[in-house]
Amino acid sequence: xxxxxxxxxxxxxxxxxxxxxxxxxxxxxxxxxxxxxxxxxxxxxxxxxxxxxxxxxxxxxxxxxxxxxxxxxxxxxxxxxxxxxxxxxxxxxxxxxxxxxxxxxxxxxxxxxxxxxxxxxxxxxxxxxxxxxxxxxxxxxxxxxxxxxxxxxxxxxxxxxxxxxxxxxxxxxxxxxxxxxxxxxxxxxxxxxxxxxxxxxxxxxxxxxxxxxxxxxxxxxxxxxxxxxxxxxxxxxxxxxxxxxxxxxxxxxxxxxxxxxxxxxxxxxxxxxxxxxxxxxxxxxxxxxxxxxxxxxxxxxxxxxxxxxxxxxxxxxxxxxxxxxxxxxxxxxxxxxxxxxxxxxxxxxxxxxxxxxxxxxxxxxxxxxxxxxxxxxxxxxxxxxxxxxxxxxxxxxxxxxxxxxxxxxxxxxxxxxxxxxxxxxxxxxxxxxxxxxxxxxxxxxxxxxxxxxxxxxxxxxxxxxxxxxxxxxxxxxxxxxxxxxxxxxxxxxxxxxxxxxxxxxxxxxxxxxxxxxxxxxxxxxxxxxxxxxxxxxxxxxxxxxxxxxxxxxxxxxxxxx
Numbered sequence: 001x002x003x004x005x006x007x008x009x010x011x012x013x014x015x016x017x018x019x020x021x022x023x024x025x026x027x028x029x030x031x032x033x034x035x036x037x038x039x040x041x042x043x044x045x046x047x048x049x050x051x052x053x054x055x056x057x058x059x060x061x062x063x064x065x066x067x068x069x070x071x072x073x074x075x076x077x078x079x080x081x082x083x084x085x086x087x088x089x090x091x092x093x094x095x096x097x098x099x100x101x102x103x104x105x106x107x108x109x110x111x112x113x114x115x116x117x118x119x120x121x122x123x124x125x126x127x128x129x130x131x132x133x134x135x136x137x138x139x140x141x142x143x144x145x146x147x148x149x150x151x152x153x154x155x156x157x158x159x160x161x162x163x164x165x166x167x168x169x170x171x172x173x174x175x176x177x178x179x180x181x182x183x184x185x186x187x188x189x190x191x192x193x194x195x196x197x198x199x200x201x202x203x204x205x206x207x208x209x210x211x212x213x214x215x216x217x218x219x220x221x222x223x224x225x226x227x228x229x230x231x232x233x234x235x236x237x238x239x240x241x242x243x244x245x246x247x248x249x250x251x252x253x254x255x256x257x258x259x260x261x262x263x264x265x266x267x268x269x270x271x272x273x274x275x276x277x278x279x280x281x282x283x284x285x286x287x288x289x290x291x292x293x294x295x296x297x298x299x300x301x302x303x304x305x306x307x308x309x310x311x312x313x314x315x316x317x318x319x320x321x322x323x324x325x326x327x328x329x330x331x332x333x334x335x336x337x338x339x340x341x342x343x344x345x346x347x348x349x350x351x352x353x354x355x356x357x358x359x360x361x362x363x364x365x366x367x368x369x370x371x372x373x374x375x376x377x378x379x380x381x382x383x384x385x386x387x388x389x390x391x392x393x394x395x396x397x398x399x400x401x402x403x404x405x406x407x408x409x410x411x412x413x414x415x416x417x418x419x420x421x422x423x424x425x426x427x428x429x430x431x432x433x434x435x436x437x438x439x440x441x442x443x444x445x446x447x448x449x450x451x452x453x454x455x456x457x458x459x460x461x462x463x464x465x466x467x468x469x470x471x472x473x474x475x476x477x478x479x480x481x482x483x484x485x486x487x488x489x490x491x492x493x494x495x496x497x498x499x500x501x502x503x504x505x506x507x508x509x510x511x512x513x514x515x516x517x518x519x520x521x522x523x524x525x526x527x528x529x530x531x532x533x534x535x536x537x538x539x540x541x542x543x544x545x546x547x548x549x550x551x552x553x554x555x556x557x558x559x560x561x
Contacts, residue, residue: 066092073093076099076174077178078096084113085141086125087139087142088136088158089114090121090306091310092111093306109263110260119203119205120203120204120253120302121498122306124302126168126197126199126473128196133194135168136168138141139159142160142170143159145157145169152175157171158171166190169185176217178308184198184301198286200284200302202253206280212256219254220237223250225246227325229325229328232274234280237327242274243272244272245271246269248266248267252305259306259309261304261326262303265302268286273287311344318510330444342441356533360460360539363536364543367434368543430473438533438536448535460530461530464484464486466486485527491538492526493535494519495542498545499541502548508509
């Protein structure tokens with residue numbers, strides 16, 4: 001069998017396996033084993049405030065919703081927004097550093113009030129088994145005590161009291177990035193005892209309109225409960241409620257670039273629920289009650305991280321707050337062991353050069369150096385194969401009626417000249433996994449979002465916007481998206497064509513035509529991919545050709561007689 005066939009077969013097989021794993025293998029389903037004693041700990045009526053299916057909210061504009069209730073402003077270096085005194089909910093948050101698009105300078109807003117169509121907010125509190133006790137709900141109006149603006153230097157305190165001698169307080173603090181710390185307190189001024197359960201929850205009115213629904217990226221409810229990663233799609237929650245009791249973990253809602261998450265109190269068992277009635281709800285509730293004695297108080301602390309999925313920020317929270325597996329809010333995929341180091345390598349060179357395009361080129365050079373021994377061995381063998389082409393053609397003509405004899409003669413020739421037809425496959429295997437790991441990094445990390453290279457390439461995480469069909473913008477009309485084949489993909493295709501000329505051509509005319517068509521085919525396939533990925537492939541091809549030319553000039557084959 002000819003070397004070219006073997007290379008193509010192995011490359012195709014490897015690609016199919018990787019693509020199948022990425023796109024078609026369903027994620028491992030979490031198993032939910034309910035503790036039988038759970039029913040003894042939580043009665044049905046002590047669950048977090050229910051999302052009544054018949055609840056009707058008059059949907060209004062976001063600006064009108066923000067004016068409906070008094071608010072407390074918060075701001076730090078990264079975010080700005082307000083907390084509603086009605087319900088004491090965090091329901092208004094905008095990122096300072098991220099704009100909607102390169103064309104739209106408006107800043108990205110993540111959270112919105114409950115009576116907006118795309119309402120998305122965090123609320124928390126206490127519930128009790130005693131139905132005779134009034135507790136604050138989504139309509140309760142809280143009072144602000146003292147400082148009236150939340151910053152990373154000054155916390156705020158909110159208070160609400162019922163007519164039965166019980167006061168509820170919340171002290172909320174904010175760090176310089178995305179962390180809210182909420183200390184909840186219940187003060188009992190009576191001579192009675194009560195039991196309280198703490199809860200926190202994220203509510204989202206509807207599935208976001210910009211949901212990608214892409215197989216290699218999870219968006220939706222997410223949690224790590226007792227070290228088990230739980231990823232549920234919105235559709236799954238609409239069909240079936242998820243519930244699990246755990247001793248430790250975190251829960252939240254994941255978007256492509258942003259996370260809204262809650263970290264329950266440490267060292268306390270809690271029950272997590274993902275469900276949907278007329279809204280999506282992701283919540284926790286403590287399973288063991290806290291006893292509130294007469295003339296005393298109870299308090300509990302939990303945290304909420306609402307922010308951009310910056311790798312160093314997320315890793316910092318995971319380490320400093322000891323949140324196990326919190327780094328998995330960034331969907332590194334099953335190639336985690338490659339994708340995360342790939343990002344750190346890109347970040348290292350970005351800090352060195354100040355441009356992610358140059359960082360990709362630097363990483364490509366490092367990758368070529370890493371696979372140099374494999375490529376060196378492969379190219380030496382391929383150079384010998386190319387030098388043997390005339391003899392292989394002669395043998396094929398000589399034994400054209402005896403395939404067995406042809407194969408024996410070919411193998412004898414390979415053995416005599418020390419050629420391994422399988423050697424061309426060696427560099428392909430690592431390259432396939434490196435390619436997908438870089439694609440994953442470009443696709444999921446917010447650091448790569450809207451990062452320019454030079455000239456017209458304004459965003460390396462998006463496709464090359466130019467097109468050969470309007471002469472790269474010289475002609476005054478736009479082309480359909482499927483015809484957007486830019487300059488960079490074309491350069492990559494030309495480099496692949498040039499590289500192909502250095503390899504031994506198939507002796508079969510049909511195979512030769514197929515392989516000649518392959519650079520054009522790959523150019524069209526890669527055109528919609530992130531331009532950073534196409535840049536990697538182009539540079540990799542150029543470096544490969546330089547190495548291959550150098551080796552071929554130094555490789556000689558004895559004249560076959």
